[in-house]
Amino acid sequence: MDSFKKYMDKVKAEEELKEKAKDYVRAALASESQNRKDNIYLRGGRSMRKKVLITVASIAICLGVSGGGYAYYTTPVNYVSLDINPSVELGINAFDTVVTVEPANEDGQALVEGLPEDQDLTGIPVEEAVADLVEEAVDQDYIADDGSTVIAVTAESDDEEDALDLQEKSAAGVSLAMSNKKVIAAVYKDCSDLALRTEAKALGISPGKYKLIKMLQTLDPEITVDQYKDAKVSQIIGDANQILGGLTEDELTDIGINVEKIKGTEKALQKAEDKAERELEREQEEEVTSDTDTTDDEDSEVNGNSNKNKNKNQNQDNLDVEDEDETEVEEDEDVDVDVDEIAEPDEDTDEQEVEEADDEVVQDDEVTTDNSSGNKSDKSNSGKSNGKSGK
């Protein structure tokens, strides 16, 4: 290893090399001290600067990605407009979650403000938000007991499938709320594109109502938007039906598919009203029958009521038949109107009531048939006796 040492001893730094290194170091130190004064954070040299840059860039990317995700989540892409008369518009994001709640009129404002403070409609699915709103509307007496109210849900989306999906979900929410609160109302569901929403916003009314008014305008061009700006949905439907009633078959076909929808809703409305009326009567009846000391007068009243019920049921049957015809027509024309749009609150009790009503009718019928059979037997008896006597 001595030879190695000797050899290495001969290796010496050349003068030129040393001078160059000296010059370089002096120049570098001078500029370094300048840099140090300029920027204390970046004095660590290139690698440090790179690290700082990478850190800053990665933080920026993280913020960008999470910010973008948050923005995507909170941006409404579709809307659902709920109109009773309080009109409220829900902004729905791409995950079918409510992200904005916007009252479209003063009643809507009151409705939203009336919600309990801990009940936040944002961040929950559409069905639940709609159900909460309808329940609140029931609590604030916006939905009449007589079943004359129409609840309109309008899904607004540029994608047809999304719109239909939202429409069904919202309608399901309304039905849920009605069965929870045991109220009856007709549901009018519709879809529209976002262009209509922009128009409605410009006019300062809810898109759902705007679409209804537009439909009314196709029936009667003289109608203005202002006229119906604060009207209830049920009033618009009612008026539309009135106009329809005065039109001839040819005129109806000219107007197009809206007609079927209005008719359907009107029919649903009638059913709702009938049902509500029946229910009211049933309640009265129960009060009467629960009273053990019934007088003859009261009995007669009860009879009167049951007679009414009988008539009602007959009417109802007629209606149902009509409805069935209607559905056939609708299916043929491929119009999206649900005849059973009346949500049936508490179906079991309802059916029971109907059954009870049927029983009564049957009883009445039995009485009449008994009488008639009695008469017949009398007649036959008399005939026989006559015959016998004849013999």
Add this chain to the structure above:
Amino acid sequence: MNQPFASNDAVSIAIEKHADMVRRICFLYLRNKADVEDVFQEVFLKLFLNADSLKDEQHERAWLCRVTFNKCKDLCKSSWRKKVVSIEEMEIPFENPEQGELMQLVLQLPPKYKEIVYLHYYEGRTIPEIAEILQQNQNTIYTQLRRGREKLKQKMGDM
């Protein structure tokens, strides 16, 4: 320590003091004048920038060894150097063939043995000192020194 280095004299003194050692380490790794110049300049600049953290001359020397080894190895690893073959090879004349042979064998050793052989046989550093400079376990240094020696012996036997 920063203060004396700040003056031009300090730079000259420090470079004169350590230039030969740095040059020798460069010689173990580099065959190209430009590369040696690069390493020289960077190593000394780093010395002045880190002068505050160096306790005494002994520490300074050990630190300089480590930095120079690392710089040389970095340069050897760089893809640019691997692809570019230098034209001007720096040769140091051998006085007698025997010396040259051993030197050639040391130069052909893998870098990790080369630096230990240099530190141990030329600088005369002890194993704990080498472990300190290279920041490795003492046992590792023992093993590598033994293996390096074995490799040298084997190659000398082959010749």
